[in-house]
Amino acid sequence: MTTLSPNGAAGVRKVRRATMNDVARLAGVSIKTVSRVVNDEAGVHPATAERVLAAIDQLGFRRNLSARNLRRGSSTGTVGLVLEDVGNPFYSGVTRAVEEIARLRGRQVITGSSDEDPARERELSLEFCSRRVDGLLIVPAGLQHGYLVPEMRAGTPVVFLDRPAGDVVADTVLVDNIGGTAAAVAHLASFGHRRIAFLGDAPDIFTANERLRGYREGCVRAGIGYHESLVVMGPHDEESVRKALQGLQNAADPATAVVTGNNRITVHAVRALAGSAVRPALVGFDDFELADLLSPPVTVIAHDASALGKAAADLLFARLDGDGSPPRRVVLPVRLVARGSGEVRPS
């Protein structure tokens, strides 16, 4: 068993990190030969290579990628991913998918959470640019992305995920928010609901606004009209969702169905309704784990985090491979997964 005390502990001599120079000296060759061996370049005598490898092993040499990247100037082998919150299952799914694609292309992923703060998004993105990431994947928090123009001009491809950029034309991967909520309303209307409420996120968030639009279109198309009194937008914690639902149910003409605008709101709603006697029909945007095991199982508009991450990463790598076509906007389909909560008639 090898034992080793950590950094700085008594009794362990802290050693300077070996460089190619040290390896070269030990192996009795020039530094360039070490470089050749490390990079698997042809034209090194097997015996020499062996000596070099032995020296590398003995010294625990590991090549300094900062120096390499500096010298080579081109790829740093990294891509940056700026999202809202790595802790959110939706985004961690996105992260995983991006990582997967990046791995196939031999790239590392650096992530950062913006927490919906445009300043933080900018800070992270530019930090990544300073690190000379090969490309940038961004879930926009704000609407202004002019700060990226010099970076894009310098050749760093940027792909926006989940929401479009405000003032820059670039590749974007979205999900069909409008179609999703419109489908939710149509679905509920087909079961006879005419008072369908919508609980959405703050309307300055692109997806929230789109989903509201889809809801409105759905209402109009179903011939049940759009009524502002049935819409509650805003940042939603559990308590405010509870209150909103109470308000909708206690109204003179109460809502018999609810469409929720994202998975957090859906979960809050399910929790709020768990005890109550009379339950409105429910369709939520975003699928979530265990939705099928709740009672009743929750009907959702599902879209795939992996697909989103994969599509964005594919787009990014296509750009890195030299694709110079005009910016693309990809809209991923959603699908309604009927599980029970949305397939009930008004009571």
Next chain:
Amino acid sequence: MTTLSPNGAAGVRKVRRATMNDVARLAGVSIKTVSRVVNDEAGVHPATAERVLAAIDQLGFRRNLSARNLRRGSSTGTVGLVLEDVGNPFYSGVTRAVEEIARLRGRQVITGSSDEDPARERELSLEFCSRRVDGLLIVPAGLQHGYLVPEMRAGTPVVFLDRPAGDVVADTVLVDNIGGTAAAVAHLASFGHRRIAFLGDAPDIFTANERLRGYREGCVRAGIGYHESLVVMGPHDEESVRKALQGLQNAADPATAVVTGNNRITVHAVRALAGSAVRPALVGFDDFELADLLSPPVTVIAHDASALGKAAADLLFARLDGDGSPPRRVVLPVRLVARGSGEVRPS
């Protein structure tokens, strides 16, 4: 509205990235003065600084961190995090916590998923070392970590999370696996259960093995004895969990209660039992979202992903701050959250 076509698109001149040299030339100063301005060093005349800043802005200059890190030699401002799967909610919680602490210390986090593959864990860790991360947080996939010795000796602190390293003494943050399953068994026994089964992950995974040990200790202590026939270990997908449960229930002396070894297994078990008429009592290791909304709500041994990430990151940064004390082993407590599924008497 600023429009800009992406990388390489027709009509956009791709521009070489500006360096301090370019800025210096434009501002009519020396490169060193630019460096001073960029680094907020004192001793630059305000008027000069203004000229430099204007040039920086005009050229879209962004300093190259590779060059900076190379020259300065010390901190790269990054920490590496190697875990099993960023997509797993438990680890994404860990990631978020680590990111949070790192942010406070002005560091970026680079993550990678090992998928329980020791080779991949090694590859990722060493890749991060090549990037000269300031420190490394690792959820071990394998048992051999000797490959880290040169890195640790060179001053890169390493903290192991969730599982200990196999053959290296280093800081480690664990959760109380043994105490957790022991408590689960005691809890079930207190409701009169004497045939308590255990469904765990493959026993070569440290946590799975520990939890099995806790289960066994719990059985012995409760005076109900340890019976191998009640234990099913192994990698578990939904189908195999279903079969294992059927086997346990159809036995001559069927199990009346089940302890599941991690959140994936718990969820599979809940799904498998969803339809069945007679349900064993259930306590799962790991809490999961919506556990309280299932029917019955699932009793779990909860431990906090955030706490784990935070403790590990705190330890790492303490080392970076020069803490040279002997390696520590931190064991985080778990707590039993009674929700219903574990509080039923044998039928």
Next chain:
DNA sequence: GCGCACTATGACAACGTTGTCCCCGAACGG
């Protein structure tokens, strides 16, 4: 024995930044 091709290796500069040292000119005291 001579030129030639070819293999194996090395010398050197350069990547973009920052630390060290040095210099110029203005202000100031005697």
Next chain:
DNA sequence: CCGTTCGGGGACAACGTTGTCATAGTGCGC
């Protein structure tokens, strides 16, 4: 008027690596 101090700024080397080019040695055909 001279020496000293100090604020502002520049020259230069160095970080660790790799691309370019050069060179020594070897084998081969004639």
